[in-house]
Amino acid sequence: MADITRRRVLQSGGAAGLLLMPGVARAEPAWNGPAPEPGASIRVLRWKQFIQAEFDSFVANTKKFTEKTGVKVRVDAESWDDIRPKSAVAANVGAGPDIIMGTLDDPFKFKDKLLDLTDLAEYIGAKSGGWYPVARKYGMSGNRWIALPQGASGGCLNYRISTMHAAGFDEFPKDTAGLLKLCQGLKKAGKPPGFALGHATGDANGWAQWCLWAFGGKTVDDKNNVAIDSPETVAALEYATQLYATYIDGVLSWLDPSNNKAFLADQIGLTLNGVSIYTVAKNSPDPALKAIAADMDHANMPIGPVGHPTEQQNILNTYAYAYSKYPNAVREYLRFMWDKDQVDTWEMQSNGYVAPPLPAWNDNPVWTADPKVTPFRDVLKYALDDGYSGALGNASAAVMGDFVVVDMFAEACTGSKSAKDAAHDAAERVKRYYNT
C-alpha cells in the first residue's frame, strides 16, 4: 500500500518539518498567546459521544483546564447531523456556542465568521512535527487556519475472519480486484458484504467516494472544473455494480446505523464502519457478540487502479466563532485540549475512536494494545478530502449534502440508469454548484 511519505508530512508542517530533521536541534516551540480574559466563560458544542468513557475523559480534561485557568467551560453534545444546522444558525445570527466540534468542511461554509486560529494551529503543528496533509487541508482556507482538525472517526473495513477464510482468503486483499473476489466469496459463504447506498451521510459517502477516487474519477479537477462525467467514473460505477451484486438485500435503504445492526446480528461478513461495531461487541456481556468480536478484524480500504489510497473519512473539525467575547480563552482552551498530555488520556479512553490528525500522536498505546484497532490509527494517512481534487468550500459541501455521488452509485448499481447516464446526470447536478 502506498504510504504518506515523511517528506509530505514534513512539507505539511511547514517550518515544523525542520524540527524532525536529523541533526537539527529540536527546540520546543513557544506559545506566546495572550492569557484568557478575566472572568471568561465559554460554551463548547461537540459531537455526541459514542463511547461514554471518551466523553467523561473529555469533560475531565475540560475541568482540569477550568481549575488551571479559572475559565468556566460549558460542554454540550449533539449528534453530528444536528450540529451542522446549529453551526449554520450560529454563523448566521452571530450568537451561540464559542466553539463547535463538528465535521468535515462545515467551517468552509462560513469561514469569514470564524476566529483566526493560524498561530495556534502552526504552534501545534510545530510542536508535534506537522499535520497530515489532509488535516492541513481541512484546517486552512488560503493561508489562514480557520479550524483545528481533531482527527477522524475513522472508517475501516470490518470483516469476519472465519468468513474471509471460507471465501478462500488468508489475509485481507489490498486491491480492488481482490476485494471484488472476496465479496463474491463472502456471498457464496453465506455472509455477504453490506455497504449503505441510502442517504447515509457517513457510510454511503465513505465507500462511494472511495470507489470513485480509486478508479481515478473525481467530482472536480484541481481548478474546480466539473470532471465527474469521465471514463474513470464509468469504470468505478461498473466495478461498484459488480460489488453491489454480492451485497445483502436492502442496502439501498440503509442509513448510518443499519450496517452496525446487520453486522452485530451476524448477517453480514464485511462492511465499512468505525471502531464502534467492534467496541460494542467486545464490551457486550452477550457471548454471541463476544464471539463476533473475537472473529472480526479491520483493514484499510484497498487501493484501486489509480495506485494510491483514496479513503474518504469523517474528519472531526473544530472551529471557533469570531463573535466570541472571549477569543483568548477560546484559544487557550483549544491549546490545552490539543496538548498531547490531554490527548493521550482522552485517546486511551476513546478506545481508538478518533484517528490522530498529526503523526506524532500515533505513539499512543491504544493503537497497538489491541492490533485489531491499529488500522484505524492510519486513516488520515490514506484519506483524501471531500470535493477532491478541488477546493473545500460551499460547492463541495453542497455536492456532498445533496448525495450526488451516492445517488450516482445507487442509480448505476441498481441499473435504473446506465453507468454513462448516471455519470452524465451527476455532472449536471455538480455543475449547479460549481457554476461552470
Add this chain to the structure above:
Amino acid sequence: MASLTPVQRTARAIPARQRLAFRLLDDRNVLGFLMIAPAAAFLLVFLAYPLGLGFWLGMTDATIGQPGRFIGLANFISLAHDQIFWLSVFNTTFYTVVASALKFGLGLYLALLLNRRMPMKSLIRAVVLLPFVTPTVLSAIAFWWIYDPQFSIISWSLIKLGLIHQYIDFLGSPWNARWSVIFANVWRGIPFVAITLLAGLQTISPSLYEAATLDGAGPWQRFRFVTLPMLSPIIAVVMTFSVLLTFTDFQLIYAITRGGPMNATQLMATLSFQRAITGGNLGEGAAIADAMVPFLLAAILFSYFGLQRRRWQQGSRD
C-alpha cells in the same frame, strides 16, 4: 386667587386624563385596535416577518454565513432545470394526494364506527388517538424498524407464517419506499381526521335521522343526504389542515429515508432543508420552500371558499 398647590393640581389633572382615557376606550375602533394589537404583533413578528424573509431569501444567493445579493428569479429558473427538484414536486404531490385521500376515507369510516353505540366507547376513542399523540420522531423510528430490510417484524411474521420466503425490501426500491412512507403518514394522520369528524357527527341532531327514516331513507341515503351535507363544513376544515400538514411533512421522511433511495421519497420540505442547511445554500433552499406556497395557498382558498358557500356546505350544487 391663591395659586394651587402641586397636590391640588394633580387632583384636578387626573380626572381630566381619566375622562380622555374613558372616552377613547368607549370608542369601538380604538378598543378593537387595542384588543387585537398583541395578537397582530405576534403574527407580524413570528409569521409575517419569517414569511417575508423567506421570500426575500429565495431571491438571493445567500449561503450560510453570507447575506447574499438579490438575484431576482435566478433560483427559480435554476430549479426549473433541476431534475431532483421536479422529482420532489412529483413525490410531494403524490404523497399528499394519496395520503390525504386515504386519511379522509379511513378517518371518516372510523368516525362513523366510533359514533355507534358500543361497549367501552371512551376507552376505544382514547386508544384511537394514540398514533396522533405519539411524537412523530418516535413513530418514525418505529416505522424505520418495521420497514428494516433485515429486521422487519412484518417480514419476520410473514416468513414464520410461511407466506413469503425472503424479507420484503420496504424502503429499498423507489415505489416500495413511496408506498411505505405514505402508509406511515396515513397511520399517523387518521386519528386527527377521525376524532374531528366524530366531533362533527355528534353535533348532527338525531331528529334529522328520525325524519329521514320516516321518509323511507335507507342507511346509504341517510349518510348521503343527512350525514355528508351536515359534515361538509368540518370536512372542509379537517381536510385543509390534513393536506397542509401532509404537504409540509418533514420528520417522517427525514427519520425513515432521508429522501432516499435515489431521491424517491424526497419531498419539497426535505429537499429544502437538504439544500439550505446541509448544503449551505440558503437562497436555493428558501426558493424551494417558496415554491410550496402556491400549493398551500390553493388548499387554503379551497377551504375558505368552501366554508363561505352555504349551498355547497349543504350538499347542493352551486
